Amino acid sequence: MSRRRTLLALAVAGTAWTVPLGPAAPPAHAAPEPVPPADASPVMDPARAVDYWTARKQSKADAAELPEAMVLPAGKRRGRTGDRPAARPGERPGERSEERSAERGERPGERPGGRPVEGPGEQPGPRPAVLGSEGRPVSVPVAERLTPGADANGYGRMRRPYTRAANSRATGRLFFLDADGTRRSCSGAVVNSGSRLLLATAAHCVYGVSKRDNRGRWSSNLAFVPAYDGHAKASADRAPYGVWGARRVWKPRAFTGEGHWDWDSIYDLALVEVGRRGDRTLQGTVGAYTPLRNEGGRFTVTTLGYPSDEPYDGTRQLWCLGRTQPWSGYARPDRRVTGRLYTDNCHLFGGNSGGPWLDRDTGLLLGVLSSGAADESTAGYAVANPFGRASYGALVRDADPHGVYDALSVKGSVSGARVSAVVTMRGLVAASVPVTFELPHGVSLAPGSRCRASGRQVTCPAGVVRPGDPVTVSFPVRGVAGERASYRVRVPVSHLDPERGDNTHVFGPSARR
Structure with missing residues (x-):
């Protein structure tokens, strides 16, 4: 396949699921919006x-x-002047691929670190082309390659054998026959689930439109090979954890595989359920990533996958370190919305679609690769769809009906001149949510906290709340409340939360944690 073609990345978007740097969060008391069908x-x-x-x-x-x-189009690529044409309706913007690695002393495959960079969601600015030794543009200028030892496209090799690193074990190559019966491959990531049998990939890897009769079809004979190593000498070492055949696949109904908008869609995300191997589950065998529900934004990410377009051949697991910024995608043919992840530190190559993008700071799974552009264009980039409400949120309830995915709860207390709340996640995902307090008359927020006040309402960031790892939010107050005064605290409600009554807590001065 021509390296000029764009690749696919991570897919996710949402509204009730929020991250500190993504789109603005809805009010914590708002009822969850209807979920797109799957x-x-x-x-x-x-x-x-x-x-x-x-x-x-x-x-x-x-x-x-x-x-x-x-x-x-050739006429739309940036030249030496660094000019970039504005995207027109029906035209895909010059996105880029994301896979550079700047590790800060960490090794590829170990838990990533790094922090999201706060800022507004502006689009990337122009970047001048850089010429290589043969006078041809190189994909990623040297100064922008964050991955230690990166090649011209921003990629570095993961250390072999891939069985040694948790990230490598939970990442694999997904093989399938496309809508026309052609042998293809993408990348995939094992995700934390109640069934312990799920992996995430791009929707375009599991569903497409046949060139023969123009009909939409599911891919067939899907098989996942975690930690695939095409350079291993022994056949057993190429698939060190075996081959896992798919039993069922889910995609958002809004992803149809038709039209250019579907290849730049916020719905380009899919979940694949594999069968057991004897009494073993996929997650029990290789581990799994914990998704961070989010709607895109600014992060430092580590990406993994198996690019197989030239100059790559899909035999090696590669990684890239990148810095992301907010990006838009199609919600329908005539409407683009924000809520994706974009990087130009890595360029997109076929076969890497569906590969995981990890938050370097927490090691949590942000999304999967969905689209981008390869190195023949000087405007190369990569885009991922996040694990948000419109994609992952639409799929996981059907794909894993017995899993608990968003059981957030909160409990408040007040002691002297300090108000606190403990936020707990009982589900299978992590979340970064705002915590909203309502103070009684006569009490207000005192200086010395990261919280913000609007009248009697105080909103505080809770940071990342992981399953089974409660987070405490606390701030000073001033003023005097009556003996019967009550405080109220709440966290956002998601459609995946099975017990919404504990998202709000009313308490008084006598409340104890």
Whole structure:
């Protein structure tokens, strides 16, 4: 496949799910909005997929095909002056791929670190082209390659064997037959789930439109190989944890595989359920990433995957370090919305679609690669869809009906001149949410905290709340409240929360933690 084609990235968007640097959060008391519907594939035979994908067929699989319409026209690519044309309706902006690695002393595959960079959601500015030794543009200027030892496209190699690092074990290569029966591959990430059998990838890897009859079809014979190593000498070492055949797949109904907007869609995210191998589950065998529900924004990310377009061949697990900023995507053919992740520290190449993007600061899974542009354009970039409400939130309830995904609860207390609340997550995802307090008459926020007041309402950032790891929010107050005065604290409500009564707590001066 031509390296000019765009790649696919992480898919997620949401409104009730919030991150400190994403779109503005809805009021904490607001009822969750309706969830977009999801489509499920017919039940598949995992054993058939395992039998089909022999080591030889795996080595011959091509990258998931992307439409030429997603490639920046030659006349629209930036030249040496660094000018970038503005995106027009129906035209994909010059996105870029994201995979650089600046580690701060960490090794690839170890838990990422780094912090989101706060700021407004502006679009990237122009970047001058840089010429290589042969006078041709290189994908990522040297000064912008954050990944230690990165190649011209921002990629670095993960250390082998991939079985040694948790991130490498939970990342794998996804093989499948596309809508026309062609052997293809993408990347995928094992996600924390109640069934312990789920992985996330890009929707365009699991559903597409046939070129023969122009009909939409699910991909078939899907098989996932965690920690795939095409350079291992022994066949067993190429698939150190075996081949896991898919049983069922889910995608947002809004992703149809038709039109250029679907290849730049906020709905380009899918969940794949694999079958068991004997009594073993996928998550129990290789571990899993914990998703951070978010709507995109500014982060420092570590990306992993298996690019297979030239100059790559899909045999190696590669990684990239990048800095992201907010980006938009299509919610429908005539409407673009914010809520995605964009980086130009890494360029997109086929086969990397569906690969995980991790928050370097927390190691949590932000989203998966969905789209971008490769190195033939000097405006290369990569875009991921986050684990947000419109994509992941629309899928996970159907894909894992027995899992608990967003059981946030809060309990407040007041002691002297200080008000506090403990926020707890009982689900399978992490969240970064605002905590909103309502103070009684006569009491107000005192200086010396990160909280903000608007009248009697005080809103405080809770940071990242992980499953089973409560977070305490506290701030000083001044003034005197009556003996029967009451305080109220609340956290946002999600449609995935099975017990919404504990999202709000009313307490008084006698309340204790």
